[in-house]
Amino acid sequence: xxxxxxxxxxxxxxxxxxxxxxxxxxxxxxxxxxxxxxxxxxxxxxxxxxxxxxxxxxxxxxxxxxxxxxxxxxxxxxxxxxxxxxxxxxxxxxxxxxxxxxxxxxxxxxxxxxxxxxxxxxxxxxxxxxxxxxxxxxxxxxxxxxxxxxxxxxxxxxxxxxxxxxxxxxxxxxxxxxxxxxxxxxxxxxxxxxxxxxxxxxxxxxxxxxxxxxxxxxxxxxxxxxxxxxxxxxxxxxxxxxxxxxxxxxxxxxxxxxxxxxxxxxxxxxxxxxxxxxxxxxxx
Numbered sequence: 065x066x067x068x069x070x071x072x073x074x075x076x077x078x079x080x081x082x083x084x085x086x087x088x089x090x091x092x093x094x095x096x097x098x099x100x101x102x103x104x105x106x107x108x109x110x111x112x113x114x115x116x117x118x119x120x121x122x123x124x125x126x127x128x129x130x131x132x133x134x135x136x137x138x139x140x141x142x143x144x145x146x147x148x149x150x151x152x153x154x155x156x157x158x159x160x161x162x163x164x165x166x167x168x169x170x171x172x173x174x175x176x177x178x179x180x181x182x183x184x185x186x187x188x189x190x191x192x193x194x195x196x197x198x199x200x201x202x203x204x205x206x207x208x209x210x211x212x213x214x215x216x217x218x219x220x221x222x223x224x225x226x227x228x229x230x231x232x233x234x235x236x237x238x239x240x241x242x243x244x245x246x247x248x249x250x251x252x253x254x255x256x257x258x259x260x261x262x263x264x265x266x267x268x269x270x271x272x273x274x275x276x277x278x279x280x281x282x283x284x285x286x287x288x289x290x291x292x293x294x295x296x297x298x299x300x301x302x303x304x305x306x307x308x309x310x311x312x313x314x315x316x317x318x319x320x321x322x323x324x325x326x327x328x329x330x331x332x333x334x335x336x337x338x339x340x341x342x343x344x345x346x347x348x
Contacts, residue, residue: 069113069121069192075235076189077120079166080109082231084124085137086169096138096321097145101169105196135323136316140260143314143342144230145174147258151226152176158224161255163210164232167193171203178202182219184210211240216251225255234262234291234340241293242304249307249347256311257345266339267294291340298343311344 069080086102089095106124113121123129148170151158157178162168165183175181180202183193187207199205206215210232227248233241248255270290295301298313315338317324317331330336 082137083167085134088134089138097142155224159221161219161227163229180221184215225252227257229259233259238293254348260342262291262294262340263338264294264296267291309346313343315341
């Protein structure tokens with residue numbers, strides 16, 4: 065038993081799936097992403113969670129996650145890396161705010177020596193981060209909820225700002241996301257937002273007992289870790305406020321990654337291509 069890991073909420077506990085996916089892909093042939101830190105951390109955790117009753121822990125230890133899941137998560141990580149790199153090319157000393165950071169290692173992969181970086185997550189998650197990663201003058205960890213305003217004064221550097229929300233918004237309520245975007249607009253003034261979103265059609269169906277059973281069987285998710293908020297299309301946030309401007313979007317199939325194999329057939333079916341994807345906005 066690992067008390068720090070067992071103390072994580074159901075949603076926070078899903079960060080081990082993405083960590084494990086990045087580690088597996090790093091060690092694969094022709095890897096999509098290189099994340100040696102993820103390999104180091106997951107190897108330590110595997111020893112500590114051996115014998116755990118947690119469904120996610122058991123699947124990780126026994127290697128029971130579908131390899132295609134790892135590929136999609138690695139593709140997402142690489143795409144978010146590229147969004148950050150593009151932002152830093154325009155603003156080398158810009159500020160990146162990472163919502164729901166989990167055990168993300170992006171700072172280590174793409175630090176340019178000038179940017180400011182803030183990782184935000186709940187206290188048990190930040191405690192785990194501090195076990196494996198260190199803060200410095202440009203990299204800070206913030207304990208707390210992104211829905212509470214305390215993080216703003218800490219991360220308010222004057223910008224320019226890029227906000228990341230990778231695997232976060234789908235676990236919130238729509239009203240919470242609205243309030244969060246309003247908070248960003250009113251306090252940061254202007255910021256780019258890159259966030260993963262879920263399709264509203266599938267979010268509604270995720271509430272069914274069958275889909276919750278499927279999430280638990282395939283992914284080890286508890287019922288409160290099932291996606292609950294979705295949007296019908298990438299422009300949806302524009303309907304909330306004229307200050308939210310859609311810039312672009314990305315799906316898992318856009319890179320035509322050969323490792324996805326037969327999954328690439330879904331690229332031609334919009335309802336399947338847009339189950340879960342990433343949108344890029346300017347808030348001003």
